[in-house]
Amino acid sequence: MHQPVELPANQPKQFYRGGEAIAALRGGESADFGPEDWVASTTTLFGRSDAGLSTLPDGTLLRDAVKADPDGWLGADHVATFGADTALLVKLLDAGQRLPVHCHPSNAFASKHLNCRHGKTESWIVVGTSGPNPTVYIGFRDNVSADTVANWVSTQNTAAMLDALNPVRVKAGDTVFVPAGLPHAIGEGVFIVELQQPTDFSVTLEWQGFLANADVGHLGLGYDAALECVDRTGWGANLGSLIKETQHTGGPFRGSVNLFSADADPFFQADRLHVDGSFGLEPSFAVLVVLEGSGSVGSLPVRKGSTVVVPHAAGETGLTGELVAIRCRPPLLSSVEGS
Incomplete structure (x- = not known):
């Protein structure tokens, strides 16, 4: 579900x-x-x-x-x-x-x-x-x-x-x-x-x-x-x-690039994922925007232009293939007053 x-x-x-x-x-x-x-x-x-x-x-x-x-x-x-x-x-x-x-x-x-x-x-x-x-x-x-x-x-x-x-x-x-x-x-x-x-x-x-x-x-x-x-x-x-x-200007790169400073943490979080093979997504509500390439999020096929919502209850989810995606997440709870 x-x-x-x-x-x-x-x-x-x-x-x-x-x-x-x-x-x-x-x-x-x-x-x-x-x-x-x-x-x-x-x-x-x-x-x-x-x-x-x-x-x-x-x-x-x-x-x-x-x-x-x-x-x-x-x-x-x-x-x-x-x-x-x-x-x-x-x-x-x-x-x-x-x-x-x-x-x-x-x-x-x-x-x-x-x-x-x-x-x-x-x-x-x-x-x-x-x-x-x-x-x-x-x-x-x-x-x-x-x-x-x-x-x-x-x-x-x-x-x-x-x-x-x-x-x-x-x-x-x-x-x-x-x-x-x-x-x-x-x-x-x-x-x-x-x-x-x-x-x-x-x-x-x-x-x-x-x-x-x-x-x-x-x-x-x-x-x-x-x-x-x-x-x-x-x-x-x-x-x-x-x-x-934040643009990577060197050779081939795999991994995650944090896109914002800590000032954004009480409001939202984002990173750019460079995937060549697989990348593990920890449990979180997230929105993914695929900018390049193709692959899958869990069992869901994705390609350039795909926009995906990931429920927290999906648990640890694998992002596989050769692609670049922006991962957007809600505020970092530890930075939110009263949390």
Whole structure:
């Protein structure tokens, strides 16, 4: 019953373009305005009742399967801390155009204003790029006053907002940690595997040209309240703490590469697995994204583009073949306050 399960693409329609890189990885057809594939998702789009949820091959929503057997899917220790909550959302995200400048609330803000224990800290694993200048924009370069941010938003001064951020050129193998509150944007041609807390909370500073109107951008709170979640501190001298280069540039490599710093542990974990033969997976709820090659997860055949959810109760599972995969897991429990 509790065996690894391959999941089909799950691309709820978004407000921005993209999806070709997802189609190329998976071997399917590109869906315009399908730039995000929500993998093993128990999360819905903000304000929606079902859009975004992943469905298992038997037609059951993964969310409902987890609620029916949380220990089997997540493990007793995880359940003791988070209940029947995976505490994780994984996406494939292919930016077919630059995303708007936006940020996400913290746990404390979400608890106070949105009745949710999770904010939305996230991390990006760059798995491909296209175009002449694949760039992400992260954090203000210098401290910015609350009045200045409010003025940028009210006047939709796009140039000033983007110019205030730190542009960072990225390549495959780079990872970027994006703590809650950090204003950011992903540039055109950047293809990532994104790990995040399981919410769809975004405060969109730059809504004009992206959203239907300003009311869509502030989570129903009004911008006066929503902008309180913005990290207005300058990150220009501290970008190194957010960015990690993980690409292996030597000869043949077998094994696991940890992709994030310890700052990510209270939110999620990820490693890149280079398998030539076999690799043992310890018991854990996990989401696997196969980037290269083919093989199997337990008895389940996988290939480039496969996305797989692994229940905790699958136990020790062998990953065999010749392949490269990203393994995504929930928070490291020892790092979570109150666990």
